[in-house]
Amino acid sequence: MPRTRPRDAHGRARVTERMFSIIWPRPMPPALSNISLIRATDDDISFLSALADHPEVEPFLAVGSGDEDVLRGLVSDGGTDRGPRGLFVIRSPEGELVGGLALSVVNHRSRICELSRLMIRPEKRRTGIASAAARLACRTVLVDHSFHRIQLEVYGDNLGAQALFAHVGFVREGTRRRAYWRRERWLDGVQFGMLAEEFVLNPR
Numbered sequence: 001m002p003r004t005r006p007r008d009a010h011g012r013a014r015v016t017e018r019m020f021s022i023i024w025p026r027p028m029p030p031a032l033s034n035i036s037l038i039r040a041t042d043d044d045i046s047f048l049s050a051l052a053d054h055p056e057v058e059p060f061l062a063v064g065s066g067d068e069d070v071l072r073g074l075v076s077d078g079g080t081d082r083g084p085r086g087l088f089v090i091r092s093p094e095g096e097l098v099g100g101l102a103l104s105v106v107n108h109r110s111r112i113c114e115l116s117r118l119m120i121r122p123e124k125r126r127t128g129i130a131s132a133a134a135r136l137a138c139r140t141v142l143v144d145h146s147f148h149r150i151q152l153e154v155y156g157d158n159l160g161a162q163a164l165f166a167h168v169g170f171v172r173e174g175t176r177r178r179a180y181w182r183r184e185r186w187l188d189g190v191q192f193g194m195l196a197e198e199f200v201l202n203p204r
């Protein structure tokens with residue numbers, strides 16, 4: 001008898017918790033269990049806006065990422081739909097706000113989600129927080145919501161973020177040449193993606 005892959009209610013192949021736990025037995029690795037990714041509320045808007053406008057963050061995000069009205073829209077959008085979308089805060093094990101990120105569904109039919117606005121407070125960097133948060137986002141999207149793919153785009157001169165996403169296991173998929181007018185020059189957009197099976201096989 002050929003083994004069939006489990007399907008969800010819509011007949012789509014699922015990455016099940018069981019498949020996941022065979023490769024990644026619980027408890028989760030310390031890097032993941034130490035950091036929380038929590039849906040943002042209106043109370044988090046001022047923190048996220050201030051961080052997005054910080055001089056060590058603002059140049060690396062899309063223009064206007066700190067706009068409070070836009071952030072409020074992301075909060076209310078995520079609030080009505082528990083799908084992999086909306087605005088999230090990243091909390092340290094002590095419960096301190098240390099960063100944020102956003103998820104959006106870019107293609108329902110093909111189950112593609114986009115990660116954006118990943119940002120960590122400058123004084124908290126290089127301790128693995130962004131890696132842990134990105135992995136939690138991948139898990140939410142690819143395992144909990146059975147999405148097929150998570151993708152993102154980084155400015156061509158943001159070598160730190162490119163190193164981070166490669167470190168987490170994203171595959172560099174291409175370059176949109178001189179796509180964005182930013183900081184008084186044209187910047188490439190470097191595209192990264194991860195498929196569900198890549199995350200399950202290698203939850204780094």
Ligand SMILES: CC(C)(COP(=O)(O)OP(=O)(O)OC[C@H]1O[C@@H](n2cnc3c(N)ncnc32)[C@H](O)[C@@H]1OP(=O)(O)O)[C@@H](O)C(=O)NCCC(=O)NCCS
Nearest residue numbers: 057060118119120125126127128129130131160161163164
């Ligand atoms: C990019 C950013 C999110 C990284 O956050 P972080 O918490 O410091 O990242 P991590 O500690 O998880 O880094 C994990 C690995 O990624 C790579 N990395 C992260 N930041 C790097 C940097 N500035 N330069 C080179 N490599 C970097 C390293 O390999 C690092 O491992 P190491 O510290 O053991 O060498 C953070 O610097 C930031 O908020 N930058 C401004 C906003 C931004 O660029 N966001 C991305 C938009 S797409």
